Amino acid sequence: MTAQSFASLLTSAIINPVLFLLFGAAVIIFIWGVIQFIAGLATGKGEKSEGKKHMLWGLIGLFVMLTATSLIGLVVNTFAPGCWPPQGTSCGQYYQVPANGGF
Secondary structure (H helix, E strand, O other), X not given: OOHHHHHHHHHHHHHHHHHHHHHHXXXXXXXXXXXXXXXXXXXXXXXXXXXXXXXXXXXXXXXXXXXXXXXXXXXXXXXOOOOOOOOXXXXXXXXXXXXXXXX
């Protein structure tokens, strides 16, 4: 197994699903924070500060996942140029981006 096919397999089978799951969790936490914040405004209770915390942590999670995705793309492109973002097929087949970028 070459480094290119290993990087492709690792990325498509393990890393991408985990990243998508964590992206989803961060979005849900952010939305939950917005709901708590709006509910806190309506009721005047302490839920407003909890909502702010959840929104902040949701944004931090989204930033971390975006950074992780970018770093993974950098590493994958180092070992298998043209294989990021995934095209739905294994880059073990060495999908190459056309010279004009596909346009």
